[in-house]
Amino acid sequence: MWIKNRNISFLMTSYLICLSLFYHLVLIEAYLREEGLADQKILFLVEDNMQSNLAPKPTIKVTAISGSLRKASIHHGLIRSAIDIANQSIDDMSIHFIDISSLPMLNTDLELNDMFPPEVEAFRQTILQSDCFLFASPEYNYTVTAPLKNAIDWGSRLPNVWADKAAAVVSAGGSFGGGLSQYSLRQCGVYLDLHFVNKPEFFLNAFDGPAKFDDDGNLIDDEAKERLNDVLLALKAFTLRLQGPKFVNGG
Numbered sequence: 001m002w003i004k005n006r007n008i009s010f011l012m013t014s015y016l017i018c019l020s021l022f023y024h025l026v027l028i029e030a031y032l033r034e035e036g037l038a039d040q041k042i043l044f045l046v047e048d049n050m051q052s053n054l055a056p057k058p059t060i061k062v063t064a065i066s067g068s069l070r071k072a073s074i075h076h077g078l079i080r081s082a083i084d085i086a087n088q089s090i091d092d093m094s095i096h097f098i099d100i101s102s103l104p105m106l107n108t109d110l111e112l113n114d115m116f117p118p119e120v121e122a123f124r125q126t127i128l129q130s131d132c133f134l135f136a137s138p139e140y141n142y143t144v145t146a147p148l149k150n151a152i153d154w155g156s157r158l159p160n161v162w163a164d165k166a167a168a169v170v171s172a173g174g175s176f177g178g179g180l181s182q183y184s185l186r187q188c189g190v191y192l193d194l195h196f197v198n199k200p201e202f203f204l205n206a207f208d209g210p211a212k213f214d215d216d217g218n219l220i221d222d223e224a225k226e227r228l229n230d231v232l233l234a235l236k237a238f239t240l241r242l243q244g245p246k247f248v249n250g251g
């Protein structure tokens, strides 16, 4: 009984001491503010900490672009799989597919009164508002496809909307798994000031068995899905490194 009472009075005393400390801290802060002596850094630190604890973590917005226009495209399939992986197992990252099939073939005569055609303007806005990109780039004759190059070129018209963003590229194809298209794309990235994740690389030999895709272009290969997951994690880490302060401060 005596021990129980001692515990209760100990708890009460601790509680009162904490309450009194907090009260005095508030008084000191109020006094410093009134006298104009407040050390803003200390005050802001308290506020910042409270805000960063309360603010929802910003989500990395990934725009995914496929260089194919085919309905059953295996590159659309890679993007669908990436979207599933991000939704299921990667925090704070959302991937949205953007259709480039409606973009007109680039012709600067279409830029009237400093305006782009509406489809191009909408595309450019999406690119501008993205944090980073996932390209699924088929290889046509050792390079990128015409639709993908067209989309890249529209984005490069001034002001270049690709600039200073992170990107990852994946591909599937013949023996090198579409790898040459990736190097062409990375080459464009130099002038665009687009920063590609170097590792891990993702090439997928789609034509030798066992089948990696079903007839609708869906990725059915578990090992490839795991590698795709690693690419997405690398893209997330690289985007955070590039834009660190934005995500840390929740801007």
Ligand SMILES: Cc1cc2nc3c(=O)[nH]c(=O)nc-3n(C[C@H](O)[C@H](O)[C@H](O)COP(=O)(O)O)c2cc1C
Residues within 6 Å of the ligand: 068, 069, 070, 072, 073, 074, 075, 076, 138, 139, 140, 141, 142, 143, 172, 173, 174, 175, 176, 177, 178
């Ligand atoms: C015009 C053309 C050129 C191609 N050139 C290559 C090539 O250089 N290397 C390669 O691995 N596959 C090549 N292919 C095969 C593509 O990799 C294959 O069609 C692939 O499925 C395209 O991707 P998609 O299914 O997303 O459309 C070529 C296909 C076409 C239509």
